[in-house]
Amino acid sequence: MKQTASQKIRLGIFVIIGLLIFIVAVYFIGDKQKMFGKTNHLKAVFNNVNGLQIGNNVRYSGVNSGTVRGINMINDSVIEVDMIIDKTLFSHIKKDAVAIIGSDGLVGSMIINIIPGKGISLPVEPGDEIKSLNRVRTDEMLNTLGITNKNAAHLTADLLEITSQINEGKGTIGLLIRDSTLAKDLKETMHYLKITGKLTTESVKKLNNLIGSLDNKNNVIGVMKDTAVANNIKTIVRNLDKSSTEINKVVSNLNATVINVKEGKGALNYLSNDPKLVLKIDSTMTNIKEASFRLNENMEALKHNFLFRSYFKKQEKAKLKEQKK
Template sequence: MEKTNAEKIKLGIFVIIGLSVFVAAVYFIGNKQNMFGNTVHLSSVFNNVNGLQLGNNVRYSGINVGTVRNIEMINDTVIKVDMVIQGDILKHIKKNAIATISSDGLVGSMLINIIPGSGEAPSVEPGDVIQSFSRTRTEDMLKTLNVTNENAAVLTSDLIKITHEITEGKGTIGTLLYDREMANDLKETMHYLKMTSQGTNESIANLNKLINSLNKKDNVVGVINDTAVANQIKNIVINLQKSSKKIDLVVDNLNTTIDNAKGGKGVINYLSNDPKLVRKVDSTMTNINEASIRLNQNLEALKHNIFFRGYFKKQEKQKASKKQVQ
């Protein structure tokens, strides 16, 4: 049966719509996979790709700039990942950039995240291998968390034992909590410590008062702190030193004189040890005294002599007039 024109038109519209959808899908997928436009290749080396697959996104500073083109396992510890990057983004990626493998959200697919490097560095060139950094895997975090849980369980068990012993009054802490005698002793000890602390504070206060009083000028230390007084004391000490030297010289001379006298030398020894000379000196002094008495008698006689009486009266008048003037 021949198709009518209406059916032919419907078939043509369906084919056109299908081709349009197919072209749009190819363009969308190709654009997403960077199959169209200017692209370059970069690579990085990892020891574990953590489930990374072909076609996963490559991000630079949070922007999708390419896709994973190839994953090649070099050996058991080296895996090379080839990336297709948009050409206009290449100038922004520096040689010190670091590639890491992370997930798109908590449960999203894996992707490569390129982190910009710090400082100044030249831009990468097509075919360069950038540095990589392997983050901690989920399995490793779970293992660490498992070990942490086990340790927490052990600590909890030990803590329960310790608290149980404390509540039973065992150990130092339990004794302190439940032994009244020790609690009283500790209380008395703290009381005595408090009293001792108060006494110490009073002693320190008194000591501070004493130190402050030393700087006042009404005591010995304060006087010494006065510059003028200190200079006077210094001069006195210097004079005392000089006087001490002179006294030492006089004492030395006196000792020499005494030694000479003891040794039979000098006038003192001669006068003290010669009896004849002593008797002569005594007789001489006696004669001098007698002559002095006689001379006084003769002067008294002259005063009463008729020839010299006027002279002596004149002398007495002059003495009297001088006394009146004074």
């Protein structure tokens, strides 16, 4: 069946539109994959790529900057990832930048995030290898989470046991909560501690006032701190020292005198050491006493004698007149 001209035109338009759509799709895909722009290679080494595939995006500080060009297995623990990065961004990526494998959202495809370094270094060159940071794998996270759950279960069981013992009044905390007598004793103890604290505070204030008053010149310590008083005390001490020296000399002289009295030939030695002389002096004193007694008797006799009686009467009258005056 022959085709009409209108059908041919329609077919041509459809083919042209399909080619345009294909070209636009290839352009957008190639632009996204950095296939048509100016790019340079950049490498990073990982222990585990976590499902990273060729064609996944590479981002620098959250900005799409390239794609994964190749994934090469160097050995059992080293995997090299080749990235193609927009050439205009090479001046911003420094040598201390760090590559991390992450995911695009919660369930998105894997991507490589390049994080800027903290130091000041030179920009990377094409073909350079930057540092990498291995991502924590899901199985490791699950293992850690399982261990954490077990520990939480043990802690919960221990906590339940402790709370049960507290509710039953066991242990110190249980006694404090359940025993009313102990609570009252503790309350009284805190009251007495409060009173003791107040008294201690007052004592400390008094002690501070006492220490502050030590500088006052009206008390003993204040006087001792006065330089004039200190000089006077020094003078007194010197005079006492000199006086003690003089006293020592006097004592020495007195000792020498006593020795001379005991051992010498003077009157003192004779008086102190001769017992006969003592007896003589004793008898002499006795005789003097008897003589004075007899003299008094004689004077009384004279008073009563008629020859001297008038004389003594005149003497007594004269004494009475003087006493009245």
